[in-house]
Amino acid sequence: MTKSDFEVEYSAQFEGLDEVPPDRILTEQVRVVYRLLGRSAWLTLALSMFVAAILRNHGQSVWWWLTAQGILKLSEQVEVNLFYDPVRVADNPHRMVQWLCFTQSLHAAGWASLIWITGEHATPAEFTFILMALGGVLSGGVTTYGAMPQVHAAYIATFIAVNVATFFHLRDLLPDNPYFYMTPVLCIFYCIGTYMNTRVSGADYHRYISLGFANAALARNLAAQVEKVESARREAEAANAAKSTFLASASHDLRQPIHAAGLFMALLADSRLKPPQREMLSNATSALNASSEMLDALLDFSRAEAGVIAAQSRVFAIDDLLNEVESELGLQADEKRLSFRLHESGALVASDPALVRLILLNLVSNALRYTESGGILLGTRRRGARLVVEVWDTGIGIESEQHQLIFEDFRQIGNPERDRRKGLGLGLAIVRRLARIIESEVTLASRPGRGSVFRFDLPLIEQTPADMPLPTNGNGTAIAPYPKPPAGDIGTAAxxxxxxxxxxxxxxxxxxxxxxxxxxxxxxxxxxxxxxxxxxxxxxxxxxxxxxxxxxxxxxxxxxxxxxxxxxxxxxxxxxxxxxxxxxxxxxxxxxxxxxxxxxxxxxxxxxxxx
The missing domain is CATH 3.40.50.2300 (Response regulator)
Structure with missing residues (x-):
């Protein structure tokens, strides 16, 4: 028996799932038939009573037939409602199939015998009525036994056997009336047609039951996968929380003595020191500052992880910010004998200057760290309604497969010796987080051995500062321009x-x-x-x-x-x-x-x- 296109598609779709055992499918088929029998028995009993009432003139044989029909239908109801056990069906479905074939054959014999009983004295009108009643019963069998064609086959076989016997019986009684004795033959053809429909229905039932098991298996597999994903998510969150806790604890324990050392060095710097002592103090201060920078990177990372950084957008001149970065980091470029150039544009942008400044400081510091010759270019260019800020360097460059990796936490390229002067590998991870806070994205273009360029864009403002109203916060209050803190007032008596x-x-x-x-x-x-x-x-x-x-x-x-x-x-x-x-x-x-x-x-x- 060849597979249908549906079965081929089904097999391909659910390949890899556990194959459903045939007995499980057979069990479901038996349960479907019993459910339908429980609903149809009362209807067929009512039909039997109606037929007996119409044919009551045919004597006691009709009433004996009705009595047999009543016993069969009531027995079926008793079985379905009192003795049917789904567990017993699951234990031995084949035995239940045999029992169904036997009991439904009795029902078929009961209906098929109706022509034998009434055929000798039936009028043409009564014959027509009987054929209509039998046609309805046979058609209903397609639905009742649709899930199990083998049970319907037993039913039809019994029906045909009784009709064959009825054919010979009526031919002997009414040899000159072929319209009567050929009626059982007509019923036989109808029986064969209904059984063919049942085979189609049975194949569909088999597919649908198989699909039900397959869907249940898919649901279980999906639930298992979801649980795995959820477990992995919980583990990742726990690992991330542990990482944050470790970083915070390590940072706190390190910050305390470094902070204290910085305070004492500041006091020592105001005391009278000899030149060699002042040089040693300068070296110690540089080492302390390097440690402080690493801890600041951890702090920026923790603040980004905590989600407490919120952009405070305002209008400012980007050139002022570029010049601040040059003033702060230009000395490092001079110490490495690198050129540090600015490309000013006179543009105004709307963003958070503090966060933009922090992004630029990280990018320029990173460029200085990995550039040994040549220089750094910090500039901007207009792109429609956006201003692209660029940091160029002539450093070691980055391989294309590393472009995404360098933005990961604690990821460093070109520092296999873990030189502390090259940081912790958090700078670019912080840059990406901060850029997303100001609704921008950092991109990279690089050629190994030739250098790199990092870019991010900001909203461009075309108005002059005099024409530009100050941005407002959520309650409508104007936000003042970016402030700079005043110097301490020495001698205050507070x-x-x-x-x-x-x-x-x-x-x-x-x-x-x-x-x-x-x-x-x-x-x-x-x-x-x-x-x-x-x-x-x-x-x-x-x-x-x-x-x-x-x-x-x-x-x-x-x-x-x-x-x-x-x-x-x-x-x-x-x-x-x-x-x-x-x-x-x-x-x-x-x-x-x-x-x-x-x-x-x-x-x-x-x-x-x-x-």
Whole structure:
């Protein structure tokens, strides 16, 4: 028996799934037939009673026929409703098929015998009525036994056998009336036609049942795949959280002593040193700055991971920003004897200047790090309504297959020795995150041995600053142009309360603030800070975020707010860069500086907060 096109397509579609055992399909076919028998038995019993009422003039034989029909139909209902057991069907479906063939053959014999009983004395009208009734019963069998052609075959075979016997019986009784004795032959042809329809229906049932099992298998496989994907996602999230926690913990533990060392070096720089000592101090400061830059990269990475960086768009001149970057990094280019050129355009853009500046600093620093000869070009060019910012270098270049890899976390090209002077491999990962925050994208073009160019674009503004209204925030308030902090006011007599659990930082920061002219109370616990604040009201409260015994600076700030009704400004200086901590600090709208902090920046911030 050859496969149909449907079966070939089905096999190809579900290839690789477990093959459905034939007994499982047979079990479902038996269950379908029993469900249909339970619905059709009452209808066929009603039809039997109707036929007997019409043919009641044929004597007791009709009533005996009706009695037999009633017994068969009621027995079938009792079996379906009281004794049918799906579990027993599943245990031995072949036995149930045999039982169905036997019982349905009895039903077929009952209906087929109707012509034998009434044929001798039936009128033409009654014969027509009988044929219509039998035709309806045979047609209904296509539906009832459609799921199992073998049961219908037993039914039809019995029907044909009785009709053959009826044919010879009527021919002997009515040899001169072929219209009567040929009626059973007509029924035989009808039986064959209905069985052919049942075979088609049976093939469809088989396919649909197989599809049901296949769909169930697909659903199970899909659920298993979804569970695998979900498990992989949870593992990835756990790994990412562990990475962030590790980075934050390592960053915090490293930032504390580096911050303290920076404070002491700042104090030492103002003392009287001999030239060799000042040179050693300069070398130590350079090494400390290198460590600080690495930690700053970790901080930027953590802030991007925490999702607390939000773009504050405003209109500014891009050339001013390019010149700031050149001023800040030009000295490094001079030290390596590289040219550093700018291509100014006089263009205005609308974006966050702080984030654009951070992107440029990372890109230019990266270019300087991997360029040994030639130079750096920092410029812009117009592209429709966008301004493309470009950083060109004549460095080592990047192979095309590495273009996407270099934007991954902790990925470095050309640094197999892990030289700490070449950073941690986070710069470009941070650049891509920041570019997406300002709704831009960083692209790369490079030729190995010839150099690279990194590009990102910004919205171009065609109006002049005088004609351009200031951008507004969500509540309609105008956003002022990008500010620069003022220098600290040396000699200010403000009183500062300092809280930190690190004795070295308390000593170093306290000395720095006193040297700048401030009055300082330094404590290492929240209780001591509140006691000091009650005795001498501070003009500024500076505290660390992470304190002893799991306590934190926000707790101290809240207690101080309750004491002085939020009139004392607070400054957090912390080395905790976990994304959750960063988000928590940002949510409390308290100024935060992340260790290590340059002493000059601390003094500038203190001057701002103390007025």
């Amino acid at each position: 009183h500062i309360l300092l809280l930190d659990d690190d004795p070295a930082i308390l000593q170093g920061l306290g000395a720095l603030l006193r040297q700048a002219g401030y009055s300082v109370s330094a404590v290492d616990t929240i209780e001591a800070a509140l006691e000091s604040a009650e005795t001498d009201r501070p003009d500024l409260f500076i505290c660390d975020f992470r304190l002893r015994h799991g306590r934190h600076g926000l707790e101290a700030a809240i207690a101080l707010d309750q004491l002085y009704a939020r009139t004392v400004p607070v400054l957090l200086i912390t080395g905790d860069t976990h994304p959750d901590r960063i988000a928590q600090a940002a949510g409390n709208k308290i100024p935060v500086l992340f260790k290590p902090v340059e002493p000059r920046r601390i003094l500038d911030t203190v001057a701002q907060l103390t007025g």
